[in-house]
Amino acid sequence: MTASSETIARIHREAPLTDVHAHPSMKAWLFRRNLWHHYWSASGFDPLTSRTDFKMLEKGGVGVVWSALHLPERKLFKDCFVLGAAAFLLVPVYLRIMHGDPFERLLEIMDAMERELLRRPDRTELAQDVADIERIRRAGKIAFVHTVEGAHVLGPDVEKDLGTLARRGVAMITLTHFYSNGLAVPADGIPEGMIIKRLCRLNFGLGDTPALTDKGRTVLRKMSDLDMIVDVTHCNEAARAAVYAEVDSARPIVASHIGVKRYRHDPYNLHDDEIREIQRRNGGIGIIFMPYWLSSDEKEHHEGLPMIRKTMEHIHGVTGSWDHVMLGTDFDGFTDPPDDVQDASRLGEVTRMLLDDMQLAESDVKRILGGNAMRVLRAGWQ
Numbered sequence: 001m002t003a004s005s006e007t008i009a010r011i012h013r014e015a016p017l018t019d020v021h022a023h024p025s026m027k028a029w030l031f032r033r034n035l036w037h038h039y040w041s042a043s044g045f046d047p048l049t050s051r052t053d054f055k056m057l058e059k060g061g062v063g064v065v066w067s068a069l070h071l072p073e074r075k076l077f078k079d080c081f082v083l084g085a086a087a088f089l090l091v092p093v094y095l096r097i098m099h100g101d102p103f104e105r106l107l108e109i110m111d112a113m114e115r116e117l118l119r120r121p122d123r124t125e126l127a128q129d130v131a132d133i134e135r136i137r138r139a140g141k142i143a144f145v146h147t148v149e150g151a152h153v154l155g156p157d158v159e160k161d162l163g164t165l166a167r168r169g170v171a172m173i174t175l176t177h178f179y180s181n182g183l184a185v186p187a188d189g190i191p192e193g194m195i196i197k198r199l200c201r202l203n204f205g206l207g208d209t210p211a212l213t214d215k216g217r218t219v220l221r222k223m224s225d226l227d228m229i230v231d232v233t234h235c236n237e238a239a240r241a242a243v244y245a246e247v248d249s250a251r252p253i254v255a256s257h258i259g260v261k262r263y264r265h266d267p268y269n270l271h272d273d274e275i276r277e278i279q280r281r282n283g284g285i286g287i288i289f290m291p292y293w294l295s296s297d298e299k300e301h302h303e304g305l306p307m308i309r310k311t312m313e314h315i316h317g318v319t320g321s322w323d324h325v326m327l328g329t330d331f332d333g334f335t336d337p338p339d340d341v342q343d344a345s346r347l348g349e350v351t352r353m354l355l356d357d358m359q360l361a362e363s364d365v366k367r368i369l370g371g372n373a374m375r376v377l378r379a380g381w382q
């Protein structure tokens with residue numbers, strides 16, 4: 001029997017369907033877009049698509065979005081003249097990216113996102129704790145949770161800035177991004193063969209040591225004090241190991257948009273021991289919807305669902321449960337999503353796969369789609 005669209009819609013409502021890593025704010029801030037307007041969502045790498053605007057989220061039955069706020073790294077445009085020139089022409093806020101206090105800029109992005117949420121307060125709302133999410137969901141609206149991707153935005157007084165983020169409701173911070181940031185050293189986060197790699201010599205500082213600095217440790221301690229969740233995505237393996245050693249073992253750790261080494265042996269992806277580490281902490285792994293990270297076999301790249309399934313089954317095989325699998329699409333993060341699930345409106349295809357092809361129990365499906373994410377928030381967020 002195949003699952004009806006009514007069943008899928010009900011499961012999405014009840015789970016609630018949660019994306020633990022998506023970037024609607026990129027389109028709102030970089031391009032000054034109204035998120036109630038859907039542009040287009042073609043397949044392939046296309047920075048101008050809109051995959052997680054509010055219309056796509058509603059159509060897909062998404063209930064909770066961990067909305068990643070990200071200030072593009074200035075070094076990227078300095079390293080890559082062509083990219084800088086393209087951004088100068090296409091991005092209205094290019095000069096704001098390149099100048100001024102990065103932390104102030106991050107708060108601007110947050111303000112822009114909150115303004116979008118207030119356009120239709122009857123349909124979208126910012127949640128600042130788990131009780132908020134439950135209330136917003138009961139009202140039938142989409143709940144948004146602020147997260148920050150890349151701690152390069154923190155100023156010299158990290159404790160003060162982290163306090164500000166906690167007060168604004170930020171639930172999680174991804175410690176690093178493309179460039180070594182004086183806190184943690186990243187793994188190379190840009191796929192081989194991508195045009196900017198062919199055009200530009202990018203010096204990410206991947207050889208920097210130590211992998212986790214004293215300042216990075218201070219950030220982790222303060223985040224624990226403030227009840228914010230650490231996201232190890234983008235950290236290199238040594239930095240991730242240092243984070244596991246540093247963060248209190250009772251706290252959940254998340255890898256929000258990632259694949260597994262089993263299918264792409266790359267420093268970006270998780271080793272089986274790390275999957276078990278995240279399990280021990282009752283954390284979660286958001287599977288990225290980007291073929292490059294899900295499989296090193298390019299022949300598989302046209303269809304995302306089989307790779308997403310294999311990755312889920314691998315995590316299940318390592319942990320013996322579905323309790324640590326989450327969805328972390330990275331939609332609207334300038335990625336190249338799979339052709340069969342190219343925006344949030346198509347997430348029902350994942351649910352159909354879990355029910356019909358994988359024959360999972362409905363309770364497990366709901367855990368994967370949102371229950372695990374809610375558990376992690378309950379355990380790790382203020």
Ligand SMILES: [Zn+2]
Nearest residue numbers: 149234257333
């Ligand atoms: Zn990322």
